[in-house]
Amino acid sequence: MVAALTVGTRVLALVILGIGAIVGLAMAVAGAGQAFGVHGWIVLIYCLVIAWRVMLQLDAPEPSPSRLRSYYDDPIKMGVVLTMAWAIVGMGFGVWVAYLLAYPDLRYDAAWTGFGRLRPVHTTGIIFGFGGTALITTSFHVMQRTSRARLAGEFTPWFVLLGYQLFVILAISGYLMGINQSKEYAEAEWYADLWLLVVWITYFTLYIRTLARRAEPHIYVANWYYLSFILIVGVLHIFNNVALPVSWSGSRSYILWSGVQDAMMQWWYGHNAVAFFLTSGFLGMLYYYLPKRAARPIYSYRLSILSFWGITFFYVWVGSHHLHYTALPQWVQTLGMTFSIMLLVPSWATAANALLTLNGAWHKVRDDATLRFMMVAAIFYGMATFEGSFLAIRGVNALSHYTDWTIAHVHVGTLGWNAILIFGAIYALVPVIWRRERMWSPRLVEWHFWLAVAGTVIYVFSMWNSGILQGLMWRTYNDAGTLQYSFIDTVMAMHPYYMGRAVGGTIYMIGMLIGCVNIWMTIRKAPEAGYLRDMPKTPAGDADDRRVPAE
Amino acid sequence: MSVDERDPLTGHRTTGHEWNGITELNTRVPRAVWWAIGLTHAWAVLMWFLLPSWPLVTTYTKGLLGVDQRQLVAGQLAAAARDHDQWMSRIASEDLPTIRGDKELMATVAEVAPALWGDNCQACHGRVATGGPGFPDLVDKSWLWGGDDDAVLETIRVGVNSAHPDTRTSQMLAFGAGGMLTRDEIRTVATYVQSLSGLATPDDATRQAGAQLFADNCASCHGDDGTGDTSLGAPNLTDAFWLYGSDSETLFRTIYGGRHGWMPTWESRLSEAQRKILALYVLNVLPEKQ
Structure with a gap:
């Protein structure tokens, strides 16, 4: 991979890594004896390991200029591997936390194994590690193919992909050491946030620069979604993390906002992390891999426009529905609730557009587990968005809020929609990128599919039961007019469902591990594809990707 | 693909663009979608008229229903207090023997006490008050601070080795660590x-x-x-x-x-009536159950 970079790029990489290593060393010295110093060491080692890898091939010959006529897929390959690595980390911690809630002794009395530290490792590992890496990876693939242009630059994609990994590593290792700014889904402290900002702006410019090179007259829908994801997540990240560090040599910082304004800012961010990270970005993924795999035209371009602008406009208003019945003024809650309901139709229109695209290809859905992953993801997406709008109604929220119903809702989205879509996309992507005829074992894809669906269903039904039971127990009064149940009664009532959840999560994780094996074996062992035309342009400048066989 | 191309399956025209083999049909937005948009938006607008919703410069639209979540909660709390008051005022004013003599009131005590117990006492004394190492069993009739009505009420009120000025105080000396015994x-x-x-x-x-x-x-x-x-x-x-x-x-x-047990004072957290309910729970309701 390094040998495919020009010597100039390799030197540039070493310079940047050198600067990174110096910054890491400075952090390690300034924060010696604290967790901040440990982070310094992590930055230093991370930079040195990559620099060592670059040094190994520093003297390799210059790559052939003809490479510039092809797509740049090396970062995508790395991205696929990293995505699955994060799946193991994120789901591994998730399963642990699930068992921990059913059997509280499973923390073995260490400081770092407390639920408050393990939980953000799970959420960050899944959302930002697994989901974020998958988004970056697939976006590199989609932006090139649908623009018929090579990625802009050879250094930038690596900077984005590996820089982003460093952010997630800093975030997660920080939580285990107790570094946490106490904002859900934005727990990382100020220096990690600043670093992410640098990476994210680079990512945005990379996307824009690649689009500017496109050989297609129009920009495909998937790119609209990816771009809105990158742009708005960047804005949210900035506003939610405006913090003043206590010192330059420590991890602690204080957020500029306070009180209910801070809560509102947090949930404006928190909800739109779901919206633009886990929805818009993933819709971009869906809009490329599903029609590509089904080899069917998108059902309706007009519906795409309607739902894109509907989602983009309405989603940014609805964060306040996370703060029903709180100190937040009621008028803000009403707005959050009503915009959540108005959001429903554009959300569903997208799911409908995806499913109607499959008309004429349902026999493929039956036979091809990869396409079925994407179809099921679209269905779970529809369910999750319906449930989301429903839970945003104040009266419903009075029952559901603070209960496991929220956990059920989130996992319909993350297990059923995000992760299942990622698996479908990766199964479609891997043979193309590694020039394989097919996945190593279609049977294992089939196994993974059913384990993923079964795991999701068991998980979600457990949590629905648990959440509604919990909500009802909390609000049950006896004839005397006092609460019928103590808190510990509700905890004991939830125990069987917690076991159910752990089992569902375990099944899901087994499916994912099977997927890892299959991907690894595809890279190593699957039969090579014959000659594939997967190039942006012929030497004459015409499209050169027409006869890529449907994978 | 040219603009005029039709999808043979649906008969719809494509938009004429193609990206890496992906095309799009120019199908019109289904009528059901417009209806659904109309309905959801109409509902939203209706809510804006009925409920507090849009910010103005220094205030906000109050809504035709005149709903205010703070007033709602205050009203519900007041109504609940009125309901409780029927029996709670009697428990607060009467002494334990009198309450014991009133079957109906004791039935209320038995109904109310478990949740109160679960949220305040259970963490140390256990689900059915049998305690555990360091936390006394309250149904075994072996009382550390006395098991008559007044003693139990006083223990709940002030706690043991607590922050209360009248706290019960006890300490067993560390005979070994203090060098008094080999x-x-x-x-x-x-x-x-x-x-x-x-x-x-x-x-x-x-x-x-x-x-x-x-x-x-x-x-x-x-x-x-x-x-x-x-x-x-x-x-x-x-x-x-x-x-x-x-x-x-x-x-x-x-x-x-040595040993230095600790029980919090409940005077500032529980009302007198609630403390009486817990005393009756420990002295009468639980023993009868077992």
């Missing part, structure tokens, strides 16, 4: 203490040595015969109930390092 002496007196309730049958020499050590060091709190003193919170050592455990190892640890 390890061997501790073992001897521990065996003697075990013998008081028939847990050990030491030889005469040990018994005599233990009795002497007990009289010199322990009797001032636990009494000459080891039956304890509820005014000091000193446990009865002759019965079958043990706060920290009766095995030799635990007894050694108790005598060596």
Whole structure:
């Protein structure tokens, strides 16, 4: 991979890594004896390991200029591997936390194994590690193919992909050491946030620069979604993390906002992390891999426009529905609730557009587990968005809020929609990128599919039961007019469902591990594809990707 | 693909664009979608008219229903208080024997108490008040601070070794760590203490040595015969109930390092009526259940 970079790029990489290593060393010295110093060491080692890898091939010959006529897929390959690595980390911690809630002794009395530290490792590992890496990876693939242009630059994609990994590593290792700014889904402290900002702006410019090179007259829908994801997540990240560090040599910082304004800012961010990270970005993924795999035209371009602008406009208003019945003024809650309901139709229109695209290809859905992953993801997406709008109604929220119903809702989205879509996309992507005829074992894809669906269903039904039971127990009064149940009664009532959840999560994780094996074996062992035309342009400048066989 | 191309399956035209093999149909937005948009938006607009919704410069639109979440909660709390008041005021004003005599009131106590117990007492004393190491069993009739109505109410009110100015105070000294007894002496007196309730049958020499050590060091709190003193919170050592455990190892640890139990004061957290309910729960409701 390094040998495919020009010597100039390799030197540039070493310079940047050198600067990174110096910054890491400075952090390690300034924060010696604290967790901040440990982070310094992590930055230093991370930079040195990559620099060592670059040094190994520093003297390799210059790559052939003809490479510039092809797509740049090396970062995508790395991205696929990293995505699955994060799946193991994120789901591994998730399963642990699930068992921990059913059997509280499973923390073995260490400081770092407390639920408050393990939980953000799970959420960050899944959302930002697994989901974020998958988004970056697939976006590199989609932006090139649908623009018929090579990625802009050879250094930038690596900077984005590996820089982003460093952010997630800093975030997660920080939580285990107790570094946490106490904002859900934005727990990382100020220096990690600043670093992410640098990476994210680079990512945005990379996307824009690649689009500017496109050989297609129009920009495909998937790119609209990816771009809105990158742009708005960047804005949210900035506003939610405006913090003043206590010192330059420590991890602690204080957020500029306070009180209910801070809560509102947090949930404006928190909800739109779901919206633009886990929805818009993933819709971009869906809009490329599903029609590509089904080899069917998108059902309706007009519906795409309607739902894109509907989602983009309405989603940014609805964060306040996370703060029903709180100190937040009621008028803000009403707005959050009503915009959540108005959001429903554009959300569903997208799911409908995806499913109607499959008309004429349902026999493929039956036979091809990869396409079925994407179809099921679209269905779970529809369910999750319906449930989301429903839970945003104040009266419903009075029952559901603070209960496991929220956990059920989130996992319909993350297990059923995000992760299942990622698996479908990766199964479609891997043979193309590694020039394989097919996945190593279609049977294992089939196994993974059913384990993923079964795991999701068991998980979600457990949590629905648990959440509604919990909500009802909390609000049950006896004839005397006092609460019928103590808190510990509700905890004991939830125990069987917690076991159910752990089992569902375990099944899901087994499916994912099977997927890892299959991907690894595809890279190593699957039969090579014959000659594939997967190039942006012929030497004459015409499209050169027409006869890529449907994978 | 040209603009005029039709999808053979649906008969719809494509938009004429193609990206990496992906095309799009120009199908019109289904009517159902427009209807659904109309309905959801109409509902939203209706809510804006009915409820507090849009911000103005210094205020906000109040809504035709005049709903205000703070007033709603205040009203609901007041209504709940009125409901409670029927029985709660009687519990607050009457003494425990009178309440015990009123079957209906006791039924209310039995209904209300478990949640109160679960949220405040269960964490230490357990689900059915049988306690655990360091946390007294409250149904065993072996009371540290007395088991009559007033004693139980007072213990709940002020706690033990708590922050309350009238707190009950007790401390067992660290006889070993404080250098008052040697390890061997501790073992001897521990065996003697075990013998008081028939847990050990030491030889005469040990018994005599233990009795002497007990009289010199322990009797001032636990009494000459080891039956304890509820005014000091000193446990009865002759019965079958043990706060920290009766095995030799635990007894050694108790005598060596001393003990300093703790119970919070509930005066600022629970009302007098609630404390009475809990006292009745411990003294009457739970024993009847078992």
